[in-house]
Amino acid sequence: MSDILVNTEAGVQTITLNRLDKKNSITAAMYAALADTVEQAQNDVAVRVLVIQGHETVFCAGNDIGDFLNHPPSSPDTPVFRFMRALADFSKPTVAAVCGPAVGIGTTLLFHCDLVYAGDNAAFAMPFVNLGICPEFASTLLVPKMFGYHRAAEALLLGEPFFAEAALEVGLVNRIVPPTEANALAAQQARKLAGKPLSSLIETKRLMKKDHAAVVERIGEEGAIFSRMLGEPAAREAFGAFMEKRKPDFSKL
Ligand code: COA
Numbered sequence: 001m002s003d004i005l006v007n008t009e010a011g012v013q014t015i016t017l018n019r020l021d022k023k024n025s026i027t028a029a030m031y032a033a034l035a036d037t038v039e040q041a042q043n044d045v046a047v048r049v050l051v052i053q054g055h056e057t058v059f060c061a062g063n064d065i066g067d068f069l070n071h072p073p074s075s076p077d078t079p080v081f082r083f084m085r086a087l088a089d090f091s092k093p094t095v096a097a098v099c100g101p102a103v104g105i106g107t108t109l110l111f112h113c114d115l116v117y118a119g120d121n122a123a124f125a126m127p128f129v130n131l132g133i134c135p136e137f138a139s140t141l142l143v144p145k146m147f148g149y150h151r152a153a154e155a156l157l158l159g160e161p162f163f164a165e166a167a168l169e170v171g172l173v174n175r176i177v178p179p180t181e182a183n184a185l186a187a188q189q190a191r192k193l194a195g196k197p198l199s200s201l202i203e204t205k206r207l208m209k210k211d212h213a214a215v216v217e218r219i220g221e222e223g224a225i226f227s228r229m230l231g232e233p234a235a236r237e238a239f240g241a242f243m244e245k246r247k248p249d250f251s252k253l
Pocket residue numbers: 021022023025060061062063064065066101103104127131
């Protein structure tokens with residue numbers, strides 16, 4: 001079974017992260033498939049709305065750390081950056097359903113979705129600092145804007161998880177439902193969107209996202225710093241510790 005499932009029905013394309021044994025962490029091959037899918041969906045008249053979902057127990061544990069170390073993102077055409085650009089540029093409505101852990105890009109991709117429905121078990125985290133790297137996907141721009149600076153600093157400097165109620169309060173999610181209902185709710189809302197005039201949806205989204213150029217610029221700026229930091233001692237210690245299943249020691253860094 002593929003790690004990324006894609007299904008298109010009645011104008012709604014649903015992408016399901018499907019690598020449950022590794023908590024839906026994303027490999028370079030999966031990023032390439034995601035990037036291709038979103039790029040094609042942009043130009044496919046049969047796709048009016050995109051849905052991104054995981055499983056009722058887990059949305060996404062972020063980058064697959066082992067794979068990530070073997071394929072570090074180096075240039076703007078690296079699959080992870082291609083996926084980020086494709087989703088940030090996607091002009092049609094995007095709906096996400098999030099249950100369980102949503103770590104790293106599992107949370108940051110949500111800032112590029114238009115509607116987000118969460119299971120009451122959702123646990124969001126952007127632990128970039130704890131990994132010796134910096135945030136990505138324009139989250140240094142979009143998180144302070146959505147959360148306010150101090151709550152953004154808590155999320156991005158401490159990198160601790162926050163849960164569905166907190167995500168609802170700051171506006172990251174639209175509604176909290178039982179985990180077994182999240183994907184169905186996203187599908188229901190996507191079907192509603194698919195029945196509306198696409199040109200109106202596209203213009204409305206574009207007008208709401210007037211900071212798009214700044215978002216794209218920030219994705220690039222963060223990406224360059226992220227790639228550099230991956231090779232530095234703090235990241236090497238953090239990722240080494242994850243692979244060895246031990247706590248990292250940053251005391252000398
Ligand atoms: N990369 C690679 N493998 C990962 C992974 C990741 N990001 N996240 C989880 N896995 C793997 C684990 O190594 C484990 O593999 P194993 O069964 O071969 O030992 C398996 O998925 C299950 O993970 P586990 O940690 O046992 O599940 P959990 O339910 O206790 O915790 C998470 C789930 C998501 C909270 C936890 O796995 C986690 O924090 N993962 C790392 C997330 C992270 O730092 N991502 C940022 C990457 S930039």
